[in-house]
Amino acid sequence: MTTLDVTRAEQLGLVAEALAPITELAVDVEADSMHHFRARLCFVQLGTDRDIFLLDTLQPEVSPKALAATFENPIITKFFHAAQGDLQYLAEEGVRVRGLFDTHRAATLLGWPKVGLVDLVKEKLGAALKKEHQQSDFSLRPLPPELREYIADDVRYLCEVGRWVREACLTADILEEVLLDCDRMCDDASARPDPEKDYTPKLPKQGLSRDQFTVAFHVAHALHKKRLEWAAAEDVPMGRMLSNMALGAIATKPPADLRAMVKLEGVRGAFVRAHGDELMSIIEKIQAEVKAGALVAPEEKKDRDPKRKKREDALLDWRKAEAANRKVTGSAVLSNGLVAELSGSPPLSLEALEKVPYFGMKRLTRYGAALMALLDPLR
Numbered sequence: 001m002t003t004l005d006v007t008r009a010e011q012l013g014l015v016a017e018a019l020a021p022i023t024e025l026a027v028d029v030e031a032d033s034m035h036h037f038r039a040r041l042c043f044v045q046l047g048t049d050r051d052i053f054l055l056d057t058l059q060p061e062v063s064p065k066a067l068a069a070t071f072e073n074p075i076i077t078k079f080f081h082a083a084q085g086d087l088q089y090l091a092e093e094g095v096r097v098r099g100l101f102d103t104h105r106a107a108t109l110l111g112w113p114k115v116g117l118v119d120l121v122k123e124k125l126g127a128a129l130k131k132e133h134q135q136s137d138f139s140l141r142p143l144p145p146e147l148r149e150y151i152a153d154d155v156r157y158l159c160e161v162g163r164w165v166r167e168a169c170l171t172a173d174i175l176e177e178v179l180l181d182c183d184r185m186c187d188d189a190s191a192r193p194d195p196e197k198d199y200t201p202k203l204p205k206q207g208l209s210r211d212q213f214t215v216a217f218h219v220a221h222a223l224h225k226k227r228l229e230w231a232a233a234e235d236v237p238m239g240r241m242l243s244n245m246a247l248g249a250i251a252t253k254p255p256a257d258l259r260a261m262v263k264l265e266g267v268r269g270a271f272v273r274a275h276g277d278e279l280m281s282i283i284e285k286i287q288a289e290v291k292a293g294a295l296v297a298p299e300e301k302k303d304r305d306p307k308r309k310k311r312e313d314a315l316l317d318w319r320k321a322e323a324a325n326r327k328v329t330g331s332a333v334l335s336n337g338l339v340a341e342l343s344g345s346p347p348l349s350l351e352a353l354e355k356v357p358y359f360g361m362k363r364l365t366r367y368g369a370a371l372m373a374l375l376d377p378l379r
Contacts, residue, residue, distance in 0.1 A: 003052040003152050009061035015046070015053050019070050022048050024077045026158030027097075029086045030151055032139040037231045037238070039192075041089045042138040047155030054152060057093075058139060065094045074098040079162030081117045081154075083182075087189030097189070100182040103158070103165045109178055110168055111329040121157045124164050129153050174332040180358045181335060195238060199224050202244070203252060211290055212252075214297040218286045220251040223279065230275060242271060254283045305344070311378045312343040318374055322367070333367075346375040 026047035033039035044055040044064045056062050078097055082104040087097055107115040118129045133150040169175040201220035231241040246266035255261035258276045262269050289295040323330040347353040350368050
């Protein structure tokens with residue numbers, strides 16, 4: 001198997017020519033998200049049974065968009081492993097993927113106990129993939145030889161592993177369900193989440209008074225905004241500046257002073273020394289505004305459909321029983337997304353059920369009548 005480093009625009013034509021006759025392609029991407037505030041796409045790795053191509057996307061003239069026709073051709077199976085983040089990076093480059101088969105998602109729906117690529121390669125081929133470079137900085141140029149070998153290995157065995165996992169899905173009679181889930185992943189991958197606009201703090205409502213929850217909510221949002229500023233200034237990932245664990249601990253247990261702050265779960269002493277005083281000012285200001293009534297808790301979204309929860313519980317119970325009967329995972333019977341869709345908008349007929357996105361003809365034939373009978377009394 002040959003490996004080609006693609007660093008110039010003219011090489012992309014050679015890659016497209018080599019990929020023209022293939023029907024299966026292994027794909028992976030590498031970014032520098034563990035080392036910089038604004039993550040960049042550093043490599044796109046492509047693998048066939050004969051060749052590996054390492055596209056150095058930090059070179060201005062090397063863009064995966066030059067191979068968009070290959071990525072978008074549904075006739076060519078694209079084997080990814082845990083594709084969600086990879087699909088988002090490619091979408092930002094103007095590349096949409098069709099024909100996805102995600103080996104991680106498939107192995108998960110199969111209910112396999114180990115679904116990592118390292119585990120699958122070892123199980124199928126007896127080969128050992130290295131793990132120690134997972135958090136390396138792939139923006140380094142020239143790329144060290146050991147990192148080049150590591151990123152090539154991510155696609156070296158993926159076509160063979162993908163065929164094995166796909167055959168297992170066929171044997172377990174869940175291939176259509178897996179492919180529908182892969183289609184959903186491709187459709188959902190429009191871009192990476194915006195770290196500022198898409199932030200929702202995870203705060204416990206149990207054990208906090210209304211005022212305490214209000215303080216926690218506003219402190220969490222204020223600290224998130226500040227950590228983005230601090231991380232951008234130092235060009236580090238926001239989680240390295242202040243982890244979600246530490247942010248949650250500070251928000252739900254506001255410290256009275258810096259000494260108490262540094263004792264909170266996940267809070268580093270270096271962070272407190274650099275930003276503790278500013279952070280204390282933020283907390284004290286929010287506490288005062290909540291006490292004065294200037295800041296209030298967010299309005300809770302009330303479900304206007306009182307039967308939604310009953311439908312959801314009924315669907316989950318039915319899914320569990322059906323999965324046990326078929327000896328498959330619950331998500332292979334009905335994904336969580338389908339449970340949410342059917343709970344929120346129960347279809348009025350089999351024709352309407354057929355039109356539910358990612359439901360599929362196989363589910364309609366196998367489960368349609370039972371689901372309609374289940375949902376009819378709960379409308």
